[in-house]
Amino acid sequence: MSEQATLTAAPIRVLVVDDQPLFRMAISSLINDEPDLEVVAQAENGLLAVERAREAEPDVVLMDVEMPVMDGIEAAGLMQEHVPCAKVLMLSVVEDDERLVEAVRRGVHGYLLKDLRPDQLFEMIRAAMRDESPVSPALVGRLFAQLRGGTRSPAPAPVIEPRAALSERELEILRLVADGLTNRQIGRQLHITEGTVKNHVHNALHKLHMENRIQAAAYVVRHGLGLPPQFD
Missing domain, CATH: 1.10.10.10 (Winged helix-like DNA-binding domain superfamily/Winged helix DNA-binding domain)
Structure with a gap:
C-alpha cells in the first residue's frame, strides 16, 4: 500500500477471535503494527465475538473455527444476521473439507490456514476489503473438488x-x-x-x-x- 493511501484512508478495523490468549494477543499485536490495519476488539469464543462485533462494528472479523461455547462457523452465521457489513475470515489449523464447505454455506468471506506468514495474512485481510473472498491456496482445489462431488449445496x-x-x-x-x-x-x-x-x-x-x-x-x-x- 502506498504511503499516500496510508495517510488518507481510514485503517481497516479488525476483530480477532480465538480461544487461545497467547495466539490472539500475538496476532493482534502483529496486525496493529500495520499502518492500515487496526484491531478494535478481541473475543475468546463465537458468542462473545457476535457481541463484540455488534459493539465495535469491525470491517473484518478474523475468527478461529474450533472454540468453546460457540464455534466460529456458527458465529459466522449469526454475524450475517447481526453485523452483515463485517467480512468474516475463518482461521483453521487443519484442512477439514466438511468444515470448509459448511463455512461457505454460512456466507463467510474467506477461509485461511494458520500456517500463513504474517505478510500473507495482512494481504488476505486487505483482499477481503476488496471483496476478493480470500482462501488459502492449499484449500482452493479441495473446496471446489468437494463441491463438485458433494451432495450439500454451498x-x-x-x-x-x-x-x-x-x-x-x-x-x-x-x-x-x-x-x-x-x-x-x-x-x-x-x-x-x-x-x-x-x-x-x-x-x-x-x-x-x-x-x-x-x-x-x-x-x-x-x-x-x-x-x-x-x-x-
Whole structure:
C-alpha cells in the first residue's frame, strides 16, 4: 500500500477471535503494527465475538473455527444476521473439507490456514476489503473438488438459470475465480481493469442472489458451468 493511501484512508478495523490468549494477543499485536490495519476488539469464543462485533462494528472479523461455547462457523452465521457489513475470515489449523464447505454455506468471506506468514495474512485481510473472498491456496482445489462431488449445496439455489442470467464475460470471470485468481490477476489475464473485474463479480452475485464470490464460483462448478459452452 502506498504511503499516500496510508495517510488518507481510514485503517481497516479488525476483530480477532480465538480461544487461545497467547495466539490472539500475538496476532493482534502483529496486525496493529500495520499502518492500515487496526484491531478494535478481541473475543475468546463465537458468542462473545457476535457481541463484540455488534459493539465495535469491525470491517473484518478474523475468527478461529474450533472454540468453546460457540464455534466460529456458527458465529459466522449469526454475524450475517447481526453485523452483515463485517467480512468474516475463518482461521483453521487443519484442512477439514466438511468444515470448509459448511463455512461457505454460512456466507463467510474467506477461509485461511494458520500456517500463513504474517505478510500473507495482512494481504488476505486487505483482499477481503476488496471483496476478493480470500482462501488459502492449499484449500482452493479441495473446496471446489468437494463441491463438485458433494451432495450439500454451498448456497441457496438462485431462482433463475445461471447460464441464462449471466453474461459470457461474467461466467468467464467466475471460472477464473474458481481457479483461485484474484481480481488483479483476472484483470491482467483478460486485459481489463481490476475495477471492471470487481463490477462483473458484483453483477454476477446480484443475479445469482449470492453473498460472496466463493459461493458464486462454487455454484458455477457444481452446475457444470466451469467450461465454456462448446466444451460442456
